[in-house]
Amino acid sequence: VLRLFNRPVSRRARATYRWFDERTNSTELIHKGLYEAVPEKGGWAYTLGSATLVLILLQLFTGIFLLLVYTPSFAEAWPALKYLQGSDRFGSWVRGMHLWGAYVLIVVIGLHMLRTFLSASYKRPRELNWVTGALLFFLVLGLAITGAMLPMDQAAYWTMVVVTNIPHYIPFIGDGIRHLWRGSDFVGQVSLTRTFAIHIWVLPFLLFSFIGAHLYLLRRHGEFGSWVNYGTVSGDPEKELGERLVGAEPPYPTRRIERRWAVPRKTVDFFPDQLFKDTVISVLLIAIIFVFGFVVGAPLSEQANPATLSYVPTPEWFYLPLDQLLVLSPQTYLIFTGVIVLVGLGALAMIFLPFLDRSRERAPLRRPEVLLPGLFLATMLVLLTVLGANRLYGL
Amino acid sequence: VIAVPAFPLLAASTVTPQPVPTNLFSNSAAVAIIALVHVQIATFLTGSSFLVVVSESISMARGDERHERLGHTLVKGMAFLFGFGSALAILWVLWILLGMWGTFFIALTRITFWVFIFEAAMFAVEIGLLYTVYANWERLRAYRPVRLGLLVLLAVTLWWQQFFIDVIASYMLTPNGGDTNQLAQILNPTNLPLTVHRTVGNIAWAGAILAGISAVRYLRARRREGRSVRVSDPPRARSVGAMSATWFTGSQPAAAAHASAASETAFWDWAGVWGAVWAISATMLQPWIGYSYAKEIQLHAYPAWYRMMFGDLSNVFLVQITLLGLIFILGTVFFWRRMRASETRGTRTQVLMLVVLVLATLLAATPARFANTYAEAVASGGDRPWWDGGLMNPIGTMIPNKIIALIAMMLCALVSVTSLLRAHSRGELRWGDATRRSQWLLVGLTLTTSAMMITMGVIREHSRQPFVVNGEITIQGQHIVNAPPPVNTPDENNP
Numbered sequence: 001v002l003r004l005f006n007r008p009v010s011r012r013a014r015a016t017y018r019w020f021d022e023r024t025n026s027t028e029l030i031h032k033g034l035y036e037a038v039p040e041k042g043g044w045a046y047t048l049g050s051a052t053l054v055l056i057l058l059q060l061f062t063g064i065f066l067l068l069v070y071t072p073s074f075a076e077a078w079p080a081l082k083y084l085q086g087s088d089r090f091g092s093w094v095r096g097m098h099l100w101g102a103y104v105l106i107v108v109i110g111l112h113m114l115r116t117f118l119s120a121s122y123k124r125p126r127e128l129n130w131v132t133g134a135l136l137f138f139l140v141l142g143l144a145i146t147g148a149m150l151p152m153d154q155a156a157y158w159t160m161v162v163v164t165n166i167p168h169y170i171p172f173i174g175d176g177i178r179h180l181w182r183g184s185d186f187v188g189q190v191s192l193t194r195t196f197a198i199h200i201w202v203l204p205f206l207l208f209s210f211i212g213a214h215l216y217l218l219r220r221h222g223e224f225g226s227w228v229n230y231g232t233v234s235g236d237p238e239k240e241l242g243e244r245l246v247g248a249e250p251p252y253p254t255r256r257i258e259r260r261w262a263v264p265r266k267t268v269d270f271f272p273d274q275l276f277k278d279t280v281i282s283v284l285l286i287a288i289i290f291v292f293g294f295v296v297g298a299p300l301s302e303q304a305n306p307a308t309l310s311y312v313p314t315p316e317w318f319y320l321p322l323d324q325l326l327v328l329s330p331q332t333y334l335i336f337t338g339v340i341v342l343v344g345l346g347a348l349a350m351i352f353l354p355f356l357d358r359s360r361e362r363a364p365l366r367r368p369e370v371l372l373p374g375l376f377l378a379t380m381l382v383l384l385t386v387l388g389a390n391r392l393y394g395l
Numbered sequence: 396v397i398a399v400p401a402f403p404l405l406a407a408s409t410v411t412p413q414p415v416p417t418n419l420f421s422n423s424a425a426v427a428i429i430a431l432v433h434v435q436i437a438t439f440l441t442g443s444s445f446l447v448v449v450s451e452s453i454s455m456a457r458g459d460e461r462h463e464r465l466g467h468t469l470v471k472g473m474a475f476l477f478g479f480g481s482a483l484a485i486l487w488v489l490w491i492l493l494g495m496w497g498t499f500f501i502a503l504t505r506i507t508f509w510v511f512i513f514e515a516a517m518f519a520v521e522i523g524l525l526y527t528v529y530a531n532w533e534r535l536r537a538y539r540p541v542r543l544g545l546l547v548l549l550a551v552t553l554w555w556q557q558f559f560i561d562v563i564a565s566y567m568l569t570p571n572g573g574d575t576n577q578l579a580q581i582l583n584p585t586n587l588p589l590t591v592h593r594t595v596g597n598i599a600w601a602g603a604i605l606a607g608i609s610a611v612r613y614l615r616a617r618r619r620e621g622r623s624v625r626v627s628d629p630p631r632a633r634s635v636g637a638m639s640a641t642w643f644t645g646s647q648p649a650a651a652a653h654a655s656a657a658s659e660t661a662f663w664d665w666a667g668v669w670g671a672v673w674a675i676s677a678t679m680l681q682p683w684i685g686y687s688y689a690k691e692i693q694l695h696a697y698p699a700w701y702r703m704m705f706g707d708l709s710n711v712f713l714v715q716i717t718l719l720g721l722i723f724i725l726g727t728v729f730f731w732r733r734m735r736a737s738e739t740r741g742t743r744t745q746v747l748m749l750v751v752l753v754l755a756t757l758l759a760a761t762p763a764r765f766a767n768t769y770a771e772a773v774a775s776g777g778d779r780p781w782w783d784g785g786l787m788n789p790i791g792t793m794i795p796n797k798i799i800a801l802i803a804m805m806l807c808a809l810v811s812v813t814s815l816l817r818a819h820s821r822g823e824l825r826w827g828d829a830t831r832r833s834q835w836l837l838v839g840l841t842l843t844t845s846a847m848m849i850t851m852g853v854i855r856e857h858s859r860q861p862f863v864v865n866g867e868i869t870i871q872g873q874h875i876v877n878a879p880p881p882v883n884t885p886d887e888n889n890p
Binding site: 324327328329331333334337338342361365366367368369372373376379380383384386387390391394 | 582680686687690813
């Protein structure tokens with residue numbers, strides 16, 4: 001980095017940077033950030049993590065722009081967005097980007113988790129990487145659903161009615177949670193204020209805290225990659241592994257892991273090899289969001305009317321599996337057992353996966369005890385989404 | 396040459412619509428037999444095309460010769476069955492649909508014209524692809540990606556063919572007021588659930604067939620192995636045993652014959668487990684999909700749904716749900732015995748799952764009323780629980796009891812298959828270890844799956860009776876619906 005400053009910039013600028021660097025140690029920080037080793041094989045698959053981070057930052061920026069106009073009031077929220085859509089020069093586009101950014105983010109974070117799941121990157125000592133990542137996934141889902149309640153059009157209002165009613169099915173404490181969220185037995189101004197606060201303060205605070213932890217853990221243990229990076233080629237695997245351990249570049253060798261998984265066979269520098277791939281994918285995704293935000297935009301139906309009887313609420317696409325489960329479980333205690341318990345147990349199993357899958361195997365076909373339930377879950381999610389979409393949208 | 400002069404006569408003659416034959420053979424038994432055999436062959440072909448693609452992909456990726464052999468075996472089976480299946484389909488169209496139900500079928504063809512055209516086009520493409528792959532399997536060994544590409548195309552073609560038939564089948568159950576717009580028929584509310592249900596079901600059925608056939612072949616290979624073992628004993632000159640062994644094994648030396656038979660048992664043992672895993676894994680997805688399908692029928696063809704759940708078909712539905720439980724039980728017993736034969740870990744899990752499955756099946760099979768239909772129970776004053784002297788049995792209700800039983804079945808099946816695969820991944824399963832008796836469980840699995848498909852067909856087709864297009868067209872009334880209005884007689888005008 002210093003070499004870059006040597007030629008074109010003036011001596012004064014160099015002196016300024018040196019002053020800054022002596023106090024912040026920024027050069028070493030940049031060096032550490034850029035020149036870490038990553039596994040050679042599968043670099044395009046590792047771009048999903050950085051793409052997730054970029055998309056979250058994009059959501060932050062577009063969200064800040066929306067905040068400049070949005071008013072969290074039962075009566076004013078919809079007119080504010082109507083103004084944004086119709087009268088603000090780029091308002092409709094930015095709002096469209098915020099919506100499509102959320103959609104793309106959910107897909108990308110899902111793919112990132114799938115990649116981590118298939119490659120068993122969550123195993124010792126990276127258990128907490130997975131736990132923080134899974135919590136980030138649920139936080140993103142929480143942000144998506146609370147965000148969907150804010151426009152105060154018909155869709156948002158009825159989404160709020162349905163979603164804030166879900167805790168009601170939890171025995172003993174359910175009604176208390178619902179009352180706490182809504183501020184009363186019914187959806188009103190307090191419900192919107194609290195949902196708004198959850199969307200812009202509570203969840204982002206947790207989100208960025210966990211992102212920090214996730215990145216720290218990633219840097220501490222290094223990118224695992226996948227099992228294909230750890231094969232041996234020589235006739236004496238033990239000797240080869242020993243040589244690999246001696247010649248490992250930081251952050252390898254990974255500590256507290258079996259010898260064969262400690263160092264990838266070949267690595268490349270994060271900069272420029274991996275960063276180039278990360279940039280390509282992130283730019284591509286942002287371009288998609290730009291286009292969809294501009295061409296399709298974000299819908300805004302008529303203003304919320306609690307008195308209407310004809311409106312049929314439809315969930316966002318990523319909640320279609322849950323909605324279909326709700327439809328197929330039409331009684332109160334069946335909703336509790338069939339939906340809340342099953343989904344809750346599924347979510348817990350997902351978060352604590354590293355502590356359930358204790359085998360030493362990393363290749364997916366050698367881990368059928370987690371691969372098959374994972375496939376079953378993924379297939380059910382896809383099927384319930386398709387069937388729910390068919391019921392609601394007549395696909 | 397003889398027929399040509401007759402054409403003008405035929406054209407000139409006035410063909411008046413004849414009433415649909417009502418005897419048992421032509422209108423019920425024949426239809427049922429031909430339709431069910433046709434459906435079972437067609438679904439096997441569609442499901443097998445998927446399994447072939449999987450096997451060919453694994454074979455290419457891992458160089459696994461077993462998968463290549465299995466893929467080839469399935470393609471041969473598909474090619475052999477396709478000829479008979481096509482003849483049956485043509486018989487079905489010519490004899491039943493055109494010959495006996497001509498007016499109805501022409502009406503249906505006019506309504507769903509483009510759907511039939513696309514379906515027929517897929518049929519033509521399927522012929523080309525299937526026989527190309529079948530006839531050139533060995534030649535294409537040098538071009539594996541091409542062979543895989545053709546197999547993928549075949550699977551996609553078969554899926555689309557099924558999709559278009561589903562459009563017609565779903566239109567017949569939920570015609571939405573007889574909407575004749577062809578796009579509306581494709582977007583029919585029951586089309587997608589039916590397509591998903593059949594797509595998954597086809598794979599399960601192909602897996603079950605594979606398991607059954609593998610079981611029979613395994614038993615045959617074991618028998619042959621038994622004979623070849625005798626050959627490897629110290630030979631006695633001109634002994635009857637040696638002569639018979641030579642007859643069975645050809646001119647191979649004794650050791651080679653023995654090894655060949657052993658590899659045969661290992662292959663068919665493996666293929667049976669592979670088929671059973673697919674059969675059970677796909678079937679365990681079906682309860683929720685089937686339930687979603689039933690939900691759409693409830694929303695869009697309520698009388699048909701009511702008949703299935705509360706009418707006389709509810710008893711057939713009980714048979715169906717019992718068969719579903721039986722499929723899972725047979726699969727789990729097989730996995731348990733197969734694991735025990737190789738002395739793997741995890742057999743206790745299988746026994747536990749078996750116990751839960753039996754209990755869940757018993758709960759699912761429990762009738763909700765001790766009367767033929769709900770209406771009969773109400774009419775006889777029995778609309779209260781049996782412990783209050785009524786005919787109703789709240790233990791056997793669909794919601795929540797049968798649903799809980801179904802969830803239990805799905806989860807138990809998942810654990811059972813996972814446990815087997817875990818043993819396999821640990822390298823504990825030794826191929827060729829399977830007992831003879833365990834193979835009969837696979838045959839039972841195949842037959843039960845077949846019976847399940849037949850039962851489902853009976854429920855679905857009978858739910859819309861007396862209509863063939865629900866609420867729109869009946870077989871007996873086809874002339875009334877489609878023929879021009881009758882000319883009134885003077886007596887009718889002036890009664």
